[in-house]
Amino acid sequence: MKKNQNFRFEKKNRTKLKIKIFSLQIMEFVTHCENSESSTTSSIIPEMETSSQIVELALSVERADTAALLGADESNIDTLEKKRLEEIRQQQISQAKLMAERRQKKAAMGMEERQNWEQEIERYRIENEEVEERQRRLDIDETMEEFYPKLCEWVGLSNYEVLYNSLEDGTNASDLNKKICGEKNVMFIIITKTGYAFGCFCHKKIPYPKKSYIYSMYDKKYFTFSLRNPSCSEPIYFKQKHKGKSICIWPNDEKNFIFTTKRFIKIKNPNGPHGTRSFFHGKFSLKYKSKDHQKREHTFFTQTTAFDVHRLVVLHWF
Structure with a gap:
C-alpha cells in the first residue's frame, strides 16, 4: 500500500x-x-x-x-x-428631463389657456356691463331716477307723470298730439340709440294742431337741456337769448316729423317717407345762451348733427 x-x-x-x-x-x-x-x-x-x-x-x-x-x-x-448601469441611469435622467420639459410645456400651455379663458371672461364681463349700462341709459325710469333731483331743481316741481312714450304710443304726429296738446309744464326727453339724453321744457300750455304747423310763443320758462352727452359733463340747461318761438306742433296728417323746436331739434317719424334720422338745428347758438362756447354748439349733445332716436318721452310735471 x-x-x-x-x-x-x-x-x-x-x-x-x-x-x-x-x-x-x-x-x-x-x-x-x-x-x-x-x-x-x-x-x-x-x-x-x-x-x-x-x-x-x-x-x-x-x-x-x-x-x-x-x-x-x-x-x-x-x-x-457599472458602465451599463451608468448608461441606463443617464438615459433615465435624460428621459426625466424630457418629461419635466413636457410637463412644464403643458403647464405653460395650461396657463396660457387659463389666461385666454380669463381674458375671455373679462371681455364678456365688460361687454355685459356695457350692455347693462346701455340698457340703463335707454330706460326712461333709470334716466329719471338718475336725474330726478336736477330736473326738479330746473322746473321747480317735484311730481310728474308720463303722457307719451314713442315705444308704446306710436310715432306719428297725431299719436303725440292727442297725448300732450292742452297740457302745461310739459317736458320732452329724447334718448338716442347711443344712450345720450336731452330735451326741452315748456311751461305754457301746448297748442292744439292746425292745418299747418304752429309754435308755442313767448314762454318765459322755456329751456333746453342735456342730461347725457359725449363729453360726460354734468347735466346742463340752456335758456333762450330772446323770448319768441319754442315748441312746434305739426298737423295730425304730418308724415315726416313728430315734433320740432325752434333752432334746436327736429324729431322725425322713423316710419316717415323722407328718412328716419332726426337732427339738430345748425344755428343753436343763435337762440340759446351758455357761458361755454363749446356748449353753445349743436354738436355738444351727440357730437353729430344727425342722430337716431331710441325713444321720445313726454312728462307732465305738477
Whole structure:
C-alpha cells in the first residue's frame, strides 16, 4: 500500500516536471520564433514519449489559459455592469428631463389657456356691463331716477307723470298730439340709440294742431337741456337769448316729423317717407345762451348733427 502511494507520488512529480519542461520549451520556441523565422519546432521541442502525453499537456496548458481568461472576465464584470448601469441611469435622467420639459410645456400651455379663458371672461364681463349700462341709459325710469333731483331743481316741481312714450304710443304726429296738446309744464326727453339724453321744457300750455304747423310763443320758462352727452359733463340747461318761438306742433296728417323746436331739434317719424334720422338745428347758438362756447354748439349733445332716436318721452310735471 505504501509502495503504491510512493509510485503515485513519483508519477505525479514526473508529470509536473514534464509540464514544467514543456512550458519552458514553449517559451524557448516563442523566443526562437521571434529571433529567427526559419527555425522549426522540431529542433527545439524534444520528442514526447507518446502522442497522448502531448495532447494531455496541450490540454493542460489550454485549461490554464482558459482559466486565466475567465478570471480576467470575472474581474471585469463589476466594471462592465457599472458602465451599463451608468448608461441606463443617464438615459433615465435624460428621459426625466424630457418629461419635466413636457410637463412644464403643458403647464405653460395650461396657463396660457387659463389666461385666454380669463381674458375671455373679462371681455364678456365688460361687454355685459356695457350692455347693462346701455340698457340703463335707454330706460326712461333709470334716466329719471338718475336725474330726478336736477330736473326738479330746473322746473321747480317735484311730481310728474308720463303722457307719451314713442315705444308704446306710436310715432306719428297725431299719436303725440292727442297725448300732450292742452297740457302745461310739459317736458320732452329724447334718448338716442347711443344712450345720450336731452330735451326741452315748456311751461305754457301746448297748442292744439292746425292745418299747418304752429309754435308755442313767448314762454318765459322755456329751456333746453342735456342730461347725457359725449363729453360726460354734468347735466346742463340752456335758456333762450330772446323770448319768441319754442315748441312746434305739426298737423295730425304730418308724415315726416313728430315734433320740432325752434333752432334746436327736429324729431322725425322713423316710419316717415323722407328718412328716419332726426337732427339738430345748425344755428343753436343763435337762440340759446351758455357761458361755454363749446356748449353753445349743436354738436355738444351727440357730437353729430344727425342722430337716431331710441325713444321720445313726454312728462307732465305738477
